[in-house]
Each structure stands twice: as structure tokens, then as C-alpha cells.
Amino acid sequence: MKSFVYEKATSPQDAVRFVGNGAKFIAGGTNLLDLMKLQIETPETLVDISRLNLDRIEDTDAGGLLIGALVPNSDLAADARVRERYEVLSRALLAGASGQLRNKATTGGNLLQRTRCYYFYDTAMACNKRVPGSGCSAIGGYTRILAVLGTSAACIATHPGDMPVAMRALDATIVTLKADGDRRRISIHDFYRLPGDTPHIETGLEPGELITHVELPPPPPGRQLYRKVRDRASYAFALVSVAGVVSVENGIIASACLAFGGLGPMPWRDTSVEALLLGHAPSDALFAQAADALLASAKGQGANDFKIPLTKRTLIASLRELTA
Incomplete structure (x- = not known):
């Protein structure tokens, strides 16, 4: 792991001020630290947001839920309101990772976890997602876990998440704080990007933009299911x-x-x-x-x-x- 500067944010506004070129936010770190150990991610600065007051689940006036970006996956899955009104989300969270990781992983971080493509993790292989313009070793390689929809000539990697799949079925909205201090609301349908010619650009977040909350609308009618x-x-x-x-x-x-x-x-x-x-x-x-x-x-x-x-x-x- 390469050396880095560590900064501890005391507020969301403080966090976005710290982040510039070469900086990353860290909360649970369940994906980022693995990538840093392999030198896939080499941030010059880590901004610790784990102590920010973004770890609550609140009812909204519209009848939905406002979920803080730092709510652990295990707490979100176990919340009585989620279990009763958004069963698909609770089931998706419990289907992911292990109990230990769910205790540490956060709602915001789960939305941003990166692909588990074998070639992305092997720095000896060409990967446009890791090094833009280097090529895609996965095409023509071993592809068992990789994508069959939405691919391009530059990338066939899959998104690895469970929680974001349920969030998309529930029409979630992602609330952010931008580096200039403005707030933004992004539909989850507009949040992710297809690879096209730029597979390294995975979301619509701007540099230094921080996810602060995820908002769920009132629960939809009918039965809910998550099958994995x-x-x-x-x-x-x-x-x-x-x-x-x-x-x-x-x-x-x-x-x-x-x-x-x-x-x-x-x-x-x-x-x-x-x-x-x-x-x-x-x-x-x-x-x-x-x-x-x-x-x-x-x-x-x-x-x-x-x-x-x-x-x-x-x-x-x-x-x-x-x-x-």
C-alpha cells in the first residue's frame, strides 16, 4: 500500500473541502482498502467521514425513508420499518457479503463498490476501468461472472452489488453535497453510467461530491422479493x-x-x-x-x-x- 495523507472530517461541508485531485472519502473501507492494498486505488489523501452525523434512518413527510449514507448495512437490514415496508431491500442486504462486513459496510459505500472482474483486480492485465485506454483483457478471456447486457467494446465488467439492485427497483433518490457546497438529488436511474468508451467513469458523481443520504419513496403496493x-x-x-x-x-x-x-x-x-x-x-x-x-x-x-x-x-x- 502506498503512503497517503489522512484527514478526519468533522462535518459534510468539511469533508468536501478536503477532497481534491487524488483524494478519496473513506467510511467502512470494505472495498477501498482492498483496492489500495493491490494498488488499484492509490489516493494521495484519505478523508475519513466515518464520524459524521449521517448514520440515522428517518421517516419522511411523504411516507418514505431518509437513510443516512453512513448507516451500516446490518442496521439498515434490521430496521423494523425496512423489514415491514421494504422487504426487498432488507433481503438484498442480508444476501450480500458476510455478517462482519455488513456491520462495517455503509449505505453510501455500497452504492459505489467497484466491479469484481478478475482482470480489474490483476494489475498485470490490461483494464480500461483501471487504466483508461489500456484495453480489456476480459474480452476473449475467462468471463464466467461478467456481463451479458450493457457491455461495450471497452468493458464487459459487472456491477457487484445487491443493495443497489433493490434500490433501483424501489426508485431511490441519492442526495449529495457537491464540492462547491450545493446539494443535489439524483435518481438512481441516472446515477450509474454504461461503460461505452469510458468505463472508468462509473457514476454521475462530480469530483469531490459526497453522498449524504438515500431517500426511498413510499413503499410500492404488492409483494416484494429478492432472489439471488x-x-x-x-x-x-x-x-x-x-x-x-x-x-x-x-x-x-x-x-x-x-x-x-x-x-x-x-x-x-x-x-x-x-x-x-x-x-x-x-x-x-x-x-x-x-x-x-x-x-x-x-x-x-x-x-x-x-x-x-x-x-x-x-x-x-x-x-x-x-x-x-
Whole structure:
């Protein structure tokens, strides 16, 4: 690990003043410290925000929740309001990492965790996400965990998160404090970036911009589910995951929100797939049609070809449960 300057922020405004070129915020550090040990991330300055007063979960006037960026994943998953009103979020959090990591990982940091692509972590390999313009060793390499949707000629890495997938299904809003002191509200649908020619730019955050809160709207109607398919029962990233919220009225699907993990470079959501379900009676034929629409542009890279039929089966099984 390379040496760095350590600064301790006493307020959000203090934190954004510290951050300039070559600086990073640190709270739980469950991803950043690993990257620093491998010299994938080499910040000149670390700004410690772990002691800021951003660790509370509050009810909003609209009937939703305002979640501080420093709320630990374990506390968020266990909160009675989350368990009762946002079951999909609680389940997604409990499906991620291990109990020890959930105790340390934060809400804001979880949104920003970086890919676990093998080639991103191997500094001997070319990676446009790590060194822009160097190439992508994953293309033509071993691709089992990598993306089948939203890829480009520059990058086929997957987003590794569970919580952000549920947040996307719930239409979360990310609240930030910019380096100039202005505040911003960013829909999670606009927060992440497709790789295109610039896979190193993963979010819409500006340099020095700090996530302070995540706001959830009032809970949507219907059943909620988070289904995660992985290689082992714990401490494993999703091969495919589905976060779903579906309501059925008088035997007809009235509303549907579906987000997916393990498939793309960001938590994936396609509202045209949801629209296919609306106004119809639940059936396997309808669910298969939705899955085919979701995967119409999917492209395997050999070792990850299995993700396409696996996703179809997982989505059909999830929709059966959500509409039962």
C-alpha cells in the first residue's frame, strides 16, 4: 500500500473541502482498502467521514425513508420499518457479503463498490476501468461472472452489488453535497453510467461530491422479493439476481418493478419489460415473454453464456412467487 495523507472530517461541508485531485472519502473501507492494498486505488489523501452525523434512518413527510449514507448495512437490514415496508431491500442486504462486513459496510459505500472482474483486480492485465485506454483483457478471456447486457467494446465488467439492485427497483433518490457546497438529488436511474468508451467513469458523481443520504419513496403496493443465484450460500456475488415488486388486482397484474444484478455494468432495469406484464393475468407464457424481451440484446462471451437461460428461469420463478 502506498503512503497517503489522512484527514478526519468533522462535518459534510468539511469533508468536501478536503477532497481534491487524488483524494478519496473513506467510511467502512470494505472495498477501498482492498483496492489500495493491490494498488488499484492509490489516493494521495484519505478523508475519513466515518464520524459524521449521517448514520440515522428517518421517516419522511411523504411516507418514505431518509437513510443516512453512513448507516451500516446490518442496521439498515434490521430496521423494523425496512423489514415491514421494504422487504426487498432488507433481503438484498442480508444476501450480500458476510455478517462482519455488513456491520462495517455503509449505505453510501455500497452504492459505489467497484466491479469484481478478475482482470480489474490483476494489475498485470490490461483494464480500461483501471487504466483508461489500456484495453480489456476480459474480452476473449475467462468471463464466467461478467456481463451479458450493457457491455461495450471497452468493458464487459459487472456491477457487484445487491443493495443497489433493490434500490433501483424501489426508485431511490441519492442526495449529495457537491464540492462547491450545493446539494443535489439524483435518481438512481441516472446515477450509474454504461461503460461505452469510458468505463472508468462509473457514476454521475462530480469530483469531490459526497453522498449524504438515500431517500426511498413510499413503499410500492404488492409483494416484494429478492432472489439471488450464486455459487455458494453466502459470501458470494450474484450470477443473477432479481429484485421484484409486483401487485395483482382481480387476477390482473396492476404494477411491476423489476431490477437485476449480475447481468450488466450497473443494477439493470428495463421498464419496457415491466410494461409487458401490466394488464395481463399471470402465466408462465407471459413471464417467458417478459424474459425474452429482457434478454433480447444479451450477448454472452463464452464462459458466461449460461447466464442467459439462467436469467430466464430465475425471472419466471420470481414472477411466479410474486403473483402467486
